[in-house]
Amino acid sequence: MSLHAQQQNEVSGTVLSAVDQMPLPGVTVRVKGTSTGTVTDFDGNYTIPITGEDDILVFSYVGFKTEEIAVNGQARIGLSMQEDRALLDEVVVVGYGTQRRQDLTGAVSVVKAEELQKTSTNDVGQMLQGRAAGVTVSSDGEPGAEPNIRIRGVSTFGDNQPLYVIDGVPVGNSIRDFNTNDIETIQVLKDASAGAIYGSRAANGVVIITTKNGSKNTPLTVRYSGYYGIDEVAQKVPVLGREDYQMITNEKRVNAGMALLPGNDPGSDAYISDIDTDWQEAGLKTGSRQNHNFNFSGGGEHVTYNASVDYFTNEGIFVGNGPDYERYSGRINTTMEKGRFKMSPSLYYAHSMENSLTFRDDVLTGGRPPLINDLLIAIPTMGVYDENNIGGYAGTNSAIHQAIVLNVPGINSLFTNWVEVDRTFAIINPEFKILDSEDQTLTYKLNLSYDKTQTRDFSFVPEFQMGYFFNSGMSRLNDNSRTYTVELIENTLAYKKTIDKHKFDAVLGMTYQKNSYVWKEGYSENLPKPYYPVLSNGENQTSAGGEDASALASYFGRLNYNFDDRYLLTATVRRDGSSRFSPDNRWGTFPSVALGWRISNEKFFDVPFVDDLKIRGSYGTLGNQNIANYMYQPVVNRSVLYNFGGSVVNGGIQTNLYNEDIKWESTTSFNAGFDAAFLDNRFDLTVEYYQKETTDILVGVPIPASTGSINTAPTINSGSLRNSGVDIELAYHFQGTDDFNFDISANVSTLKNKVLALGGNEEPVYGTGSITRVGGEIGEHFGYVYDGIFRDQAEVDAHAAQGGAAPGDIRFKDINEDGIVDANDRTTLGSAVPSVTYGLNFTAGYKDFDFTLFASGAAGYYINSRLYRTLMWSSDYLNAHKDILDYWTPENTDTDIPRLVANDPNLNNRDSDRPGWLQKGDYLRINTVSLGYSFPETLLDKTNFFTSARIYTTVQNLHTFTAYKGYNPDFNSGVFEPGFDNGTYPRPRTYMLGVQLSF
Numbered sequence: 001m002s003l004h005a006q007q008q009n010e011v012s013g014t015v016l017s018a019v020d021q022m023p024l025p026g027v028t029v030r031v032k033g034t035s036t037g038t039v040t041d042f043d044g045n046y047t048i049p050i051t052g053e054d055d056i057l058v059f060s061y062v063g064f065k066t067e068e069i070a071v072n073g074q075a076r077i078g079l080s081m082q083e084d085r086a087l088l089d090e091v092v093v094v095g096y097g098t099q100r101r102q103d104l105t106g107a108v109s110v111v112k113a114e115e116l117q118k119t120s121t122n123d124v125g126q127m128l129q130g131r132a133a134g135v136t137v138s139s140d141g142e143p144g145a146e147p148n149i150r151i152r153g154v155s156t157f158g159d160n161q162p163l164y165v166i167d168g169v170p171v172g173n174s175i176r177d178f179n180t181n182d183i184e185t186i187q188v189l190k191d192a193s194a195g196a197i198y199g200s201r202a203a204n205g206v207v208i209i210t211t212k213n214g215s216k217n218t219p220l221t222v223r224y225s226g227y228y229g230i231d232e233v234a235q236k237v238p239v240l241g242r243e244d245y246q247m248i249t250n251e252k253r254v255n256a257g258m259a260l261l262p263g264n265d266p267g268s269d270a271y272i273s274d275i276d277t278d279w280q281e282a283g284l285k286t287g288s289r290q291n292h293n294f295n296f297s298g299g300g301e302h303v304t305y306n307a308s309v310d311y312f313t314n315e316g317i318f319v320g321n322g323p324d325y326e327r328y329s330g331r332i333n334t335t336m337e338k339g340r341f342k343m344s345p346s347l348y349y350a351h352s353m354e355n356s357l358t359f360r361d362d363v364l365t366g367g368r369p370p371l372i373n374d375l376l377i378a379i380p381t382m383g384v385y386d387e388n389n390i391g392g393y394a395g396t397n398s399a400i401h402q403a404i405v406l407n408v409p410g411i412n413s414l415f416t417n418w419v420e421v422d423r424t425f426a427i428i429n430p431e432f433k434i435l436d437s438e439d440q441t442l443t444y445k446l447n448l449s450y451d452k453t454q455t456r457d458f459s460f461v462p463e464f465q466m467g468y469f470f471n472s473g474m475s476r477l478n479d480n481s482r483t484y485t486v487e488l489i490e491n492t493l494a495y496k497k498t499i500d501k502h503k504f505d506a507v508l509g510m511t512y513q514k515n516s517y518v519w520k521e522g523y524s525e526n527l528p529k530p531y532y533p534v535l536s537n538g539e540n541q542t543s544a545g546g547e548d549a550s551a552l553a554s555y556f557g558r559l560n561y562n563f564d565d566r567y568l569l570t571a572t573v574r575r576d577g578s579s580r581f582s583p584d585n586r587w588g589t590f591p592s593v594a595l596g597w598r599i600s601n602e603k604f605f606d607v608p609f610v611d612d613l614k615i616r617g618s619y620g621t622l623g624n625q626n627i628a629n630y631m632y633q634p635v636v637n638r639s640v641l642y643n644f645g646g647s648v649v650n651g652g653i654q655t656n657l658y659n660e661d662i663k664w665e666s667t668t669s670f671n672a673g674f675d676a677a678f679l680d681n682r683f684d685l686t687v688e689y690y691q692k693e694t695t696d697i698l699v700g701v702p703i704p705a706s707t708g709s710i711n712t713a714p715t716i717n718s719g720s721l722r723n724s725g726v727d728i729e730l731a732y733h734f735q736g737t738d739d740f741n742f743d744i745s746a747n748v749s750t751l752k753n754k755v756l757a758l759g760g761n762e763e764p765v766y767g768t769g770s771i772t773r774v775g776g777e778i779g780e781h782f783g784y785v786y787d788g789i790f791r792d793q794a795e796v797d798a799h800a801a802q803g804g805a806a807p808g809d810i811r812f813k814d815i816n817e818d819g820i821v822d823a824n825d826r827t828t829l830g831s832a833v834p835s836v837t838y839g840l841n842f843t844a845g846y847k848d849f850d851f852t853l854f855a856s857g858a859a860g861y862y863i864n865s866r867l868y869r870t871l872m873w874s875s876d877y878l879n880a881h882k883d884i885l886d887y888w889t890p891e892n893t894d895t896d897i898p899r900l901v902a903n904d905p906n907l908n909n910r911d912s913d914r915p916g917w918l919q920k921g922d923y924l925r926i927n928t929v930s931l932g933y934s935f936p937e938t939l940l941d942k943t944n945f946f947t948s949a950r951i952y953t954t955v956q957n958l959h960t961f962t963a964y965k966g967y968n969p970d971f972n973s974g975v976f977e978p979g980f981d982n983g984t985y986p987r988p989r990t991y992m993l994g995v996q997l998s999f
Contacts, residue, residue, distance in 0.1 A: 106194030130839025130856025144325030151205030153723030192620025199574030214304030227994030231287035320412025322355030395467020568596030592620020718759020767977030783911030808899030832979025835860030
C-alpha cells in the first residue's frame with residue numbers, strides 16, 4: 001500500500017454521508033498546510049496529489065464535521081462524514097435570495113429532498129405529507145391525481161393551494177408536470193414575514209423548490225436510479241353476497257307491504273340463483289409503477305451543468321382503460337460564471353398522458369357517485385358480461401332487479417377518456433455584480449421565464465347497452481384543447497453591506513407576469529362502425545372556444561438587518577396590481593415586519609446544555625386574487641331571443657349581475673416562536689404560535705331570483721376567517737460511530753378555525769350534511785341528533801311527532817321541544833377539520849445498511865362517508881355493507897341499525913349523527929418503510945465500472961390505523977364540506993424494489 005501510494009503520488013477515495021451512506025458531491029479535500037486541494041464529484045469520488053506518507057488530508061463540507069485523516073501510505077481513503085448540527089442547513093432559500101438559517105425571523109420549514117426520494121409519487125405536493133408542521137396534504141391513490149395542500153388551515157372560500165416557486169420563478173399552484181427526481185431543496189414559507197416578498201401570491205403559503213445543479217471542477221458523472229413496484233388494494237370493504245343481498249332486499253319489500261322482486265323471489269321463474277358477482281374481485285386488479293432516471297453532471301472552472309431524463313408510469317388498480325399516468329421529462333440546468341457575470345439558464349420539458357377515471361354526467365345521469373362507490377354498491381345478482389347487449393357487458397333489468405346500479409368494469413372498458421399534456425418551462429437569468437468587495441456587494445439580476453402548457457382532452461363514448469337506466473343509442477366524441485401561457489420578467493437589485501457588527505441585506509425589485517388561456521372544443525356524434533374517433537366522422541358537429549388573459553405587476557423590497565448575530569430585523573413590503581380587479585381597486589399593498597433575538601449569543605446567557613436559542617416574532621399582511629378573470633365586468637348576452645311583431649329575432653341584454661367593486665382579499669398573520677438546539681446539538685426544537693385572519697374574502701352571496709340574473713350568487717368581498725394554532729418540530733440526532741447512527745424527527749400542528757363573517761345577512765352556507773355560519777368552524781357537520789331506536793309503538797306515540805316512524809326506526813331529538821321533529825331541530829354535530837396533524841420520521845444507518853420509517857396522521861375530526869352511508873341504506877335495492885345484517889327486528893332489539901323498509905318512511909337515512917353516519921377520522925398511517933444496502937467501495941473497485949451502488953426495497957402505505965370504514969381518512973374535499981367523503985380512489989399499498997448506481 002505504501003509503495004503504491006509513493007509510486008502514484010496520489011490518493012483517491014469516495015466520501016459518503018454517515019446518515020444514509022449516499023455520496024457527497026462538492027466536499028473539499030486538501031492537503032493540510034498546503035494549497036493543494038480538490039472537490040468530490042457528483043458520486044463523492046476524489047483524487048488528490050500528495051507529497052509523502054506524512055501528509056494529512058482535510059475533508060470539509062457545509063453541514064458536516066471537518067475531519068482530518070493521515071495518509072500513512074494508503075492509496076485509497078474513504079470516509080463517512082458526520083453531520084454537524086451547528087452548521088447543517090445553514091443556508092436556506094427564501095424569496096429572491098438566501099439566508100443563514102440562524103438568521104431567519106419568519107416561519108420556514110425545510111424538507112430534506114433525500115428523504116422524499118425514498119417515496120414513489122408523480123407529484124411533489126404528495127411528498128410533503130407529514131414532513132412539515134402546519135402543512136396538511138389530502139389525496140387519494142389515483143394515478144396522476146393532484147393533492148389538496150393547505151398551509152395553516154383554510155384561508156379563503158376559494159382556492160387554498162399554496163404558491164409554488166421553482167428556481168425563483170412562480171409557477172402557480174400546480175406542479176404535477178415536474179419531475180420529483182430533479183429536486184435539490186424544498187422550503188415551505190408559512191407566515192407573512194417569510195412569504196411577504198411574494199405579496200398577493202402568498203396568502204396560502206409558499207413552497208420554494210430548487211432543482212439540482214452541477215459542481216465546479218468535476219468530470220462528467222453519470223448516475224442512474226430506478227425502481228419497479230406493484231400496487232394492491234390493501235382494504236377490501238365487506239359487502240353482501242347473493243343470498244344475504246336477496247334476504248335484506250326481500251325484508252325491505254315485506255316491511256313496506258310490497259311484493260318481492262322476481263329476481264329475489266324463490267317462487268318466481270326469474271329467481272336468480274346462478275349469479276353471485278364479487279364486484280371488487282371483478283373490478284379491481286393489481287397495479288404497477290416504475291421510474292427510471294438518468295442524471296449527467298459535471299463542470300469546469302466557469303461552467304457547470306446538470307441534465308436529467310426521466311420516465312415515470314403508474315398503472316392503476318381499476319379494470320378497464322384507466323386510471324393510469326405516464327410521463328416523460330427532461331431537464332438541463334447550467335451555470336456560467338466569469339468574474340462579475342453569472343447566468344443560470346434552464347430548460348425543462350415534460351410530456352404526460354393520463355387515462356383518467358371515467359366520468360360522463362351527460363351519459364351516466366342521475367347524479368352518479370365516483371366509480372369506486374358504483375363498484376361497491378353494484379348488486380351481486382348482476383353479471384359482468386352479456387353478449388346480447390351492445391358492448392357485451394351486463395346490466396340490471398327494471399322488472400327483475402329494480403336496482404339502478406352500474407357495471408363499472410364495463411363502463412371503464414367501453415369509455416375512452418384521456419388527457420395529454422406537453423409543458424415547456426424555460427428560464428434565463430443573467431446577473432451582474434456592480435459592486436464586489438469584502439464589505440459590500442451590489443448585484444443586478446434579470447429573470448425571464450416562459451411557461452407553456454398545451455393540453456388535449458379526449459373522450460369517446462361508443463353506442464352501448466347496459467340494461468336498466470344505462471344505455472346510449474349513439475356514440476359521442478369530445479376532442480378539446482387548452483393552452484396556458486405564462487410569461488414573466490423580473491428585475492432585482494440585491495445589496496449587502498457589513499459595517500463592523502452591523503450587517504445589511506436589501507432587495508429591491510419589480511415583476512410583471514402575464515397569463516393567457518385559450519380553449520377550443522369540438523363535438524360530434526353518431527360515428528359509424530367500426531369506430532374511428534375523429535370529429536369529422538360524426539354528425540351534428542359543433543365547436544366552441546374562448547380566450548382570456550390576466551396580468552400582475554408588482555414592486556417589492558426587503559431589508560434584513562443583523563447586529564452582532566444577536567438582534568435581527570426583517571422588513572418587507574410588496575405592492576401588487578392585478579387585472580382581475582377594476583382600475584379603482586387594482587392595487588394592493590402588503591407589508592410585514594419580523595424581529596429575532598439570539599439570546600444564546602448574549603454574554604449573560606450561560607446555560608451549559610443550550611447550544612443555540614432564538615426568539616422571533618412577525619406580523620404582516622398578504623393578499624389573494626385567485627379568482628376567475630373579468631368577474632368585475634358586466635357583459636352583454638348576445639343570444640337572447642325577442643319577439644317583435646310575431647317574429648323571433650336575436651338581441652342582447654345583460655343577464656348576469658356582477659359587483660364592480662370587488663377588491664383584494666387580505667390575510668393578516670401573526671407568528672411568534674423560538675428555535676433551540678441543546679445537549680451538544682443532539683436536539684433541535686422549534687415551537688411557534690400563529691394566528692392569521694383573512695378579511696374581504698371573495699364569496700358568492702345569494703340574491704333574489706326576481707333580479708332576473710342567471711348568476712344567482714355574485715362575488716363580493718364579505719367573508720372573514722380566522723385560523724390559529726401551534727406548530728412544533730423536534731429532532732434528535734444520535735451521534736454514534738461510523739458503524740451506527742440514527743435520526744428521529746417529529747412534527748405536530750394544531751388548528752382552530754372560526755368563521756367571523758359571511759356577508760349579506762350573514763346567511764349560513766350549506767353543504768352536503770354541513771353548515772358554515774358565523775361563530776362556528778367552516779363546514780361543520782350539521783343534521784339531526786340520534787336518540788336511539790324506537791322499541792315499540794308506545795315509544796313512538798310518546799315522542800315528538802316524527803312522521804312515518806314505527807318500531808325499529810331511529811328516534812331523533814326534538815331540540816327546540818316544540819313537539820315535532822323537523823328541519824328546525826338540526827344542529828351542529830362536530831368538526832370536519834382535523835384539529836391536530838403530525839408526522840414522524842426515523843432514519844438509521846448501520847455499516848452499509850440504511851433504514852427509514854415514516855408515518856403521519858391526524859386527529860380531532862369526523863367524516864361523513866357517502867360510500868358507507870349508501871352501503872347502509874335501509875330502504876334501497878343497492879348492495880350493502882355486512883354491518884347491515886345486524887338490523888333491528890322485534891327479536892333483535894339490541895342494535896343501533898334501524899329496521900329495513902323500502903322508501904324509508906321515517907327518513908332514517910337523513911343527515912344525523914346516528915352510528916356510522918359520522919365516523920371518527922383519526923388515523924396513523926405508516927407511509928414508508930425502506931431498507932437499503934450500499935455495496936462496499938472495495939467491492940466496487942474490482943468492477944472498474946461502478947463508483948457507487950445501492951439497492952433498496954420500500955413498502956408504501958403499509959397500514960393505516962383508523963376506525964374509519966372508508967378507504968382514505970385524508971380524502972380531497974370541498975371548502976364548505978371538508979368532512980364529506982364523496983368517494984375516493986383507494987390508496988394502494990405499494991411494494992417497490994429499486995437501485996441507485998453511479999458510473
